[in-house]
Amino acid sequence: MNTIQDFHNLCTKNNITLSNQQITQFQKYYELLIEWNEKMNLTAITDFHEVCLKHFYDSIALVHYLKFKESNLVLDIGTGAGFPGIPLKILFPNTRFVLADSLNKRLTFLDEVIQDLELEKIELVHGRAEDLGHDSDFREQFDYCVSRAVANLSTLSELCLPFVKVGGQFISYKSEHVKDEINQADHALAVLNGKIDRQEDYTLPDSDFFRSILFIRKENSCPNQYPRKAGKPNKNPL
Ligand code: SAM
Numbered sequence: 001m002n003t004i005q006d007f008h009n010l011c012t013k014n015n016i017t018l019s020n021q022q023i024t025q026f027q028k029y030y031e032l033l034i035e036w037n038e039k040m041n042l043t044a045i046t047d048f049h050e051v052c053l054k055h056f057y058d059s060i061a062l063v064h065y066l067k068f069k070e071s072n073l074v075l076d077i078g079t080g081a082g083f084p085g086i087p088l089k090i091l092f093p094n095t096r097f098v099l100a101d102s103l104n105k106r107l108t109f110l111d112e113v114i115q116d117l118e119l120e121k122i123e124l125v126h127g128r129a130e131d132l133g134h135d136s137d138f139r140e141q142f143d144y145c146v147s148r149a150v151a152n153l154s155t156l157s158e159l160c161l162p163f164v165k166v167g168g169q170f171i172s173y174k175s176e177h178v179k180d181e182i183n184q185a186d187h188a189l190a191v192l193n194g195k196i197d198r199q200e201d202y203t204l205p206d207s208d209f210f211r212s213i214l215f216i217r218k219e220n221s222c223p224n225q226y227p228r229k230a231g232k233p234n235k236n237p238l
Pocket of ligand 1: 106127128
C-alpha cells in the first residue's frame with residue numbers, strides 16, 4: 001500500500017466499507033502520527049504500508065465480528081497512540097468512546113487527533129487502570145472494554161473486566177501467544193467472573209501475521225479488591 005486509496009481498496013476487498021470522510025480521517029491520522037512521532041515516542045511502525053496494515057486494519061478488523069451500537073459506551077485501556085480506539089471511533093462515529101492511558105503525553109497527541117479529525121462523542125482520560133477501575137465514574141460503566149498490546153491476558157483481565165457492566169464484554173486483541181495466554185489466564189478469569197465467549201483467529205490481509213480477538217463476557221461483578229494496587233496485576237498476575 002502506497003496511498004490511502006490502496007488502504008480504501010484493501011478494506012473494500014475485505015468487506016469493510018469506508019466513506020470518503022473516513023478515508024480522509026485515516027490519512028490525517030497517519031500524517032499526525034508521523035509528525036508527532038518525531039517529538040515523542042508513539043510508535044515504532046512508521047512506514048505507510050505497515051501503519052495501514054498493523055495499526056489501522058488491525059484495529060478495525062473487529063468489525064467483522066461486532067458492530068457497536070449508538071447506545072454503547074466503549075473504553076480503550078492503554079490506548080497509547082490511539083489503537084484500537086481511534087480507528088474504531090472513525091468507523092463508529094455515533095458510538096461514545098473513552099480512551100485511557102497512564103501516559104499524559106500520548107493524550108496530548110490524541111487531543112490533537114480528535115480536533116483535527118473532528119471526532120465527536122470521544123473523551124480522553126489520564127490514569128492507570130488500577131486506579132480508574134475503583135472510581136465509580138468508570139467501574140462497571142462500560143458495555144465494552146477493548147485493549148491491544150498492553151499486558152498478558154491474566155493481567156489485562158484484572159485491569160479491564162472491572163470497567164465492564166455485568167453482561168458486557170472485554171475484548172482483547174492478541175497475536176501468536178494467545179493459546180498460552182489463555183491457559184495462564186484461567187484462574188484470573190474464574191476469580192474475576194469473566195468467561196471467554198468467543199475467539200476469532202485470522203491473519204492480516206496478504207500476510208501471515210496471525211491475530212486473535214477474544215470476546216470475554218463478564219458474568220458477574222468482579223470482587224471489590226480487584227484491580228489490585230498499581231503495578232501488582234503486572235508483577236504478580238492472578
Ligand atoms: N494500545 C496501543 C497499541 O496497541 O498500539 C498502545 C500499546 S503500548 C505498548 C501500551 C500502552 O498502555 C502505553 O501507552 C502505556 O502507557 C499504557 N499502559 C500500560 N499500563 C497501563 C495501566 N496500568 N493503565 C493505563 N495505561 C497503561
